[in-house]
Amino acid sequence: AQSVAQPEDQVNVAEGNPLTVKCTYSVSGNPYLFWYVQYPNRGLQFLLKYITGDNLVKGSYGFEAEFNKSQTSFHLKKPSALVSDSALYFCAVLRRGYSTLTFGKGTMLLVSP
Amino acid sequence: DAMVIQNPRYQVTQFGKPVTLSCSQTLNHNVMYWYQQKSSQAPKLLFHYYDKDFNNEADTPDNFQSRRPNTSFCFLDIRSPGLGDAAMYLCATSRESSGRTDTQYFGPGTRLTVL
Structure with missing residues (x-):
């Protein structure tokens, strides 16, 4: 069975500080990995994905994620957080050859002024 | 801009009264998904x-x-909504070809309230 773990329900960070939102996965093969962000009463917005190649993936709004195969992790990072980054973040995996995503439970990011 | 559209954004229905939520897309994606989020x-x-x-x-x-009458449209029918069906309903689309599925793109969601 495949699973995605986001170990933190909430991450608090001060504006201007670096942020990390953690994600680990347990999926056979070499899955595709995604990060989505959700603002209140909105749909999920695609941030970035890893398919193959460079382990550091750059995405929208200054976010990036680091793929680590040995640790089966795909942590989301940003060098300098903004208050407007406060939202719910979901990590998801897509097993190759399949059509459906498996989501983590989500991590609420709160950036304080 | 190519996008995923959901109507209505907010839907109120009564317990047991059928309701239909709609999703349309201009991305010409061949895969469409319905999610429930609480x-x-x-x-x-x-x-x-x-x-x-x-x-x-x-x-x-x-x-x-x-129901999916054509590539662009997909509907979610809830035949007899219960209080437990109150949720956000999200539509998403993706392109799949040669066994490879690309990124899923989500609509803004429909918030369903059941009275």
């Missing part, structure tokens, strides 16, 4: 269409049905 939890996949092929998740209640 109170900041992860989205839960209800079913998806690969072209015209319907794929139901094993734990999706019979109360939920779907």
Whole structure:
């Protein structure tokens, strides 16, 4: 069975500080990995994905994620957080050859002024 | 801009009264998905269409049905809504070809309230 773990329900960070939102996965093969962000009463917005190649993936709004195969992790990072980054973040995996995503439970990011 | 559109954004219905939520897309994607999301939890996949092929998740209640009359449109029918069906319903689309599925793009969601 495949699973995605986001170990933190909430991450608090001060504006201007670096942020990390953690994600680990347990999926056979070499899955595709995604990060989505959700603002209140909105749909999920695609941030970035890893398919193959460079382990550091750059995405929208200054976010990036680091793929680590040995640790089966795909942590989301940003060098300098903004208050407007406060939202719910979901990590998801897509097993190759399949059509459906498996989501983590989500991590609420709160950036304080 | 190519996008996924959901109507209405907010829907109020009465207990037991059938309701239909709609999704349309201008991305020309061949796969369309319906998710249910409750109170900041992860989205839960209800079913998806690969072209015209319907794929139901094993734990999706019979109360939920779907129709996809053409590539652009997909509908979610809730035959007899219960209080537990109050949630955000998200539509998503993706392109799949040669066994490879690309990124899923989500609509803004429909917030369903059941009175």
